Amino acid sequence: MEAEQHSSKEGKINKDHTPVKQPNPKKPKHQRESEDANTGAAILQAVQVLTRKMDEQMELLKSFDRRIEANTTTAKEKREEICVLKGKIGGLQKENSLLKEACAEQTRYKRRWNLRMIGLTEKDGEDTREVVIGILTKVVPLSVERLRGTVDTVHRLGRKGDPATSQNTPRAIIIQFGMRMVRDDVWKKSKDARVCKDMHIRFKEDFSKEDREARAKLWPLVQEARKKGKRAFLKEGYALIDNRRVDPN
Structure with missing residues (x-):
């Protein structure tokens, strides 16, 4: 029986087999420590670069915020100035209208x-x-x-x-x-x-040129009103229809 067991073991052994090395053989301790140190340094450098870029971006954003705040302040001041100017323009337009009417009336009076x-x-x-x-x-x-x-x-x-x-x-x-x-x-x-x-x-x-043009526009209205039995007259620059003033515009 011993002879049979021995012969059976020998039959199972592959005498031509060559041992294969492990795919990831264990590195020496000093090599692992060196690689870890290099990796840590690379990570630290990347973090520092990223931090510097973030700082630059934050400074750029702060600069944008300052510009936006300055623009907002300026826009507010301009809006206030525009409101003041609008009031002045409205007053000037009213004054100009009164002056034009006064000049027109002076011209009419002379004519x-x-x-x-x-x-x-x-x-x-x-x-x-x-x-x-x-x-x-x-x-x-x-x-x-x-x-x-x-x-x-x-x-x-x-x-x-x-x-x-x-x-x-x-x-x-x-x-x-x-x-x-x-x-x-x-x-x-x-x-x-x-x-x-x-x-x-x-x-x-x-009549002045303006009054002649106004009368030319208003004359058809006066004629139409008279056909309807209304009291209608042409004046200097306007018409009176049943005592109601009608301007050319």
């Missing part, structure tokens, strides 16, 4: 002494003032001497040969009176004066 004559044939070398005074003697019962002392200046508007007169349309004439009563009398009686019909001329009130 109330004027009349425009439309349709008088234009002649070379004419004495416009004397021609107009001769016509006025047939409109109102005043002598030539009285009218010469009352009529201030007389002149045609624009230059001869302008596009406005290219169709041989005579230029309008501005008559400036020294007395408002005489001007109003001429304006009233010219509407039925025979001389105006015979010479195909007519008198008009002297």
Whole structure:
């Protein structure tokens, strides 16, 4: 039996087998300590670099915060300044509107002494003032001497040969009176004066450009209101419809 057991063990032994080394052989202690020290140093260096970068980022964020705070303060100050300026602008706009209205009213007041004559044939070398005074003697019962002392200046508007007169349309004439009563009398009686019909001329009130444009816009409204039986009139720069003021805008 011993011989059989011995022979069976020998049969199981592989005599050609060569032992293989372990894949991770154990390193010596001093080598492990050296590698651990190197790893620790590398980790410490990486931590220091990361810390430095974080510090830089924090400083950059603080700089942004300071800039944002400064911008916020400046924006607040600018908003306050803008509010003050808006108030000043509003006051200036109101003052400007009042001044414009005052100037317009002053211009209207001055023009109330004027009349425009439309349709008088234009002649070379004419004495416009004397021609107009001769016509006025047939409109109102005043002598030539009285009218010469009352009529201030007389002149045609624009230059001869302008596009406005290219169709041989005579230029309008501005008559400036020294007395408002005489001007109003001429304006009233010219509407039925025979001389105006015979010479195909007519008198008009002297309005500013702005007032003429306003009247052109408002005239259709006045006509429509009159068709409806309402009291409607054109004034200087506005209309009155049933005692209610209507502006062109």
